[in-house]
Amino acid sequence: MALAVVAALAVAACGGGGAAQERPKAGTTFTYAITGLPTSLDPADYQGDPSRNIGFELGSSLFRWGTEGLPKQGCDALAKVDQINGELAESYERSADGKVVKVKLKEARSAAGNTLTSNDVKWTIDRLIQLKVGTPNTLMQDVADWAADPIKVVDDRNFEILMDNPSAMDIAILTWAQFRVLDSTEIKKNVTAEDPWGKAFVSRNASTFGPWTHVTGDFVSGDRLTLTKNPNYTGERGDVEKLVFVGVADPASRAQLLSTGNASYATGLQYEQYAQLRSNPAIDVQTCVSADRIPLVLNAKDPVLGKNEVRKAISLAIDRKTIVDAVYRGFNKPADATVSAAYGLDLPNAAKYQYNVDEAKKLLSAAGVGPLSITLHISPARPGAEAEQIAILLQSQLRQVGIEVKIQTLASATEINTVFHDGNFQALLYLEPPAVADPYYSLFLYNSSKSKLNTFGYVDAELDSVTAQVGRTTPGAERDALVKKAAEIQANHPGFIYIVDRDFVHAVRKGLTNYQHAPNGEMFVHTLKQG
Structure with missing residues (x-):
């Protein structure tokens, strides 16, 4: 056809x-x-x-x-x-x-x-x-x-x-x-x-x-x-x-x-x-700034993945630059912080992602987590055809800290969206394309406990409060300060763990x-x- x-x-x-x-x-x-x-x-x-x-x-x-x-x-x-x-x-x-x-x-x-x-x-x-x-x-x-x-x-x-x-x-x-x-x-x-x-x-x-x-x-x-x-x-x-x-x-x-x-x-x-x-x-071929991001979603209702130390450890074990370099042929960027760089904020170091395998191992040990096996759902429909490549690289990187990743592929967008909306997963590779590209929308839509799209059980009362203030504050210095505070909260208590900042191509x-x-x-x- x-x-x-x-x-x-x-x-x-x-x-x-x-x-x-x-x-x-x-x-x-x-x-x-x-x-x-x-x-x-x-x-x-x-x-x-x-x-x-x-x-x-x-x-x-x-x-x-x-x-x-x-x-x-x-x-x-x-x-x-x-x-x-x-x-x-x-x-x-x-x-x-x-x-x-x-x-x-x-x-x-x-x-x-x-x-x-x-x-x-x-x-x-x-x-x-x-x-x-x-x-x-x-x-x-x-x-x-x-x-x-x-x-x-x-x-x-x-x-x-x-x-x-x-x-x-x-x-x-x-x-x-x-x-x-x-x-x-x-x-x-x-x-x-x-x-x-x-x-x-x-x-x-x-x-x-x-x-x-x-x-x-x-x-x-x-x-x-x-x-x-x-x-x-x-x-x-x-x-x-x-x-x-x-x-x-x-x-x-x-x-x-x-x-x-x-x-x-x-x-x-x-x-x-x-x-x-x-x-x-x-x-x-035009490459333009975008607030679209590819996150790793860990189900906070899982008895192990719900532990904050485990979520931080998994984030630390991800080499985002290597993933982007291997997958995207010179397009896109590694996610460098919990809030998208597309919003143009000078985020504090406390909000930025680090790659540190040794620290990841220490956090897992402190959480009492030994060898761990998780299932990662992916789909070529969302985030895209690159999902399998990203998943294989994540599988290799997380193995270094004692986490075995089993990859389960869902063919259609309907299947991956159903799994996400039902909260029926341990880990999932997804896509966050904001309908309205604004820090409040990005902070609220998936990571606020008040949002209908928070299907993975993440709750942080302080983040909820700060995010609500962002939503009521017009753009300017006061709002930027609130966004930076929210970004730091997310780094210390991860909700979505962002991997890739996508460009519009x-x-x-x-x-x-x-x-x-x-x-x-x-x-x-x-x-x-x-x-």
């Missing part, structure tokens, strides 16, 4: 005759080769990276990251939660107590010609709540502490976001793709008593106010999606006239499409393929500029320009 897709795209790009000069000029059509197409376009039906890739490109968000003034437009430095610009929102202001955000909408119309109103916003948010959509509800309820009924309509262009407690994350969470505002006027024409939220319609119709549109036939579930310009969109636009998503499961086939010019961008390649593409003069055909490098790592094709 992968070869058939490659052949079909080659014929389409070359007009059937194979002549490279007949391909569309750079910027006219952008072909985006991804791991697969979701079966639904509904933001309530999140199906991993393909949904994420398409969702961000559909746009229609109230707010976006302000990357314009950052080094290389955000490639070299992450935008912070106070560097947010309006997309569909024209302006916003917070109340004195921080519990209300007043938002005014821009004048905007969907591709169907319907005018954006505050009722569209309320219907969209109510829909996410009523359908119990995972990540948006976690962001609203746990990260930003919105009220149970958070949207109050004032008039057609003004509404309020109501919160139970003030939060530094109140607006930043709305940059996440699943919060894209839907055209409720159009969707309500297609609801039924059995389907009051129009899931059947939204599954095959994007129905947004963003830069793109499509007709029903342009979406082939699981295979292809073709987007064309929303004629009513008045926001910033570049030179791309058509955006085509094609699902190609095999990374080698995605790399081939890119190298031959039959794709403009290929996502999720293996690192040896990125390394090879660097030598292709027609390809630009983008392999794209040359000829386009004006990439906006948001902290979520997406492309935002509608802004790209020729030249």
Whole structure:
């Protein structure tokens, strides 16, 4: 099937005759080769990276990251939660107590010609709540502490976001793709008593106010999606006239499409393929800062792995630099501290990871732990194809301190996510890709005992308290000091044990500029320009 897709795209790009000069000029059509197409376009039906890739490109968000003034437009430095610009929102202001955000909408119309109103916003948010959509509800309820009924309509262009407690994350969470505002006027024409939220319609119709549109036939579930310009969109636009998503499961086939010019961008390649593409003069391999991290997760409910000395010993026994050097072909970095270096903080030594086999052995001895055998769950789906290489290196390194590691491979993302969410593991290699790249989100999401995603039984009351303070404090010196304190707590009492700090790596055909490098790592094709 992968070869058939490659052949079909080659014929389409070359007009059937194979002549490279007949391909569309750079910027006219952008072909985006991804791991697969979701079966639904509904933001309530999140199906991993393909949904994420398409969702961000559909746009229609109230707010976006302000990357314009950052080094290389955000490639070299992450935008912070106070560097947010309006997309569909024209302006916003917070109340004195921080519990209300007043938002005014821009004048905007969907591709169907319907005018954006505050009722569209309320219907969209109510829909996410009523359908119990995972990540948006976690962001609203746990990260930003919105009220149970958070949207109050004032008039057609003004509404309020109501919160139970003030939060530094109140607006930043709305940059996440699943919060894209839907055209409720159009969707309500297609609801039924059995389907009051129009899931059947939204599954095959994007129905947004963003830069793109499509007709029903342009979406082939699981295979292809073709987007064309929303004629009513008045926001910033570049030179791309058509955006085509094609699902190609095999990374080698995605790399081939890119190298031959039959794709403009290929996502999720293996690192040896990125390394090879660097030598292709027609390809630009961009490496940008990211807060994504690969952690080793030790189940704190395990009678041995729950001991703090054992967790610290295992961290000390990991040679992170050797792992990165052996696995990543010059990409990515060893995790040097409990909080990602991507956040740009000068962390104290007490928060940084050390490699010390002798000290690890002493800690295990002091904990009364002799020879130990543990099972490590891994998956090529998460963190990626490199999981087996990392696991084998961990197996070798931990053997030096008397810990035998048995590797158990789970093929699919569903399997590894189920094992994690059920807490049914001793040790697990995972991936932490923040939906909102911010120190609070990273501290809270897995390591706070208050988080629904802390499935491994880790509890530190002091960390909970400090993390909560980070969430309420706006970026600046006071917040940075709190993050540093949290980082030290995590080093002394490890939750997630981070191994790798991943970069965003983008392999794209040359000829386009004006990439906006948001902290979520997406492309935002509608802004790209020729030249």
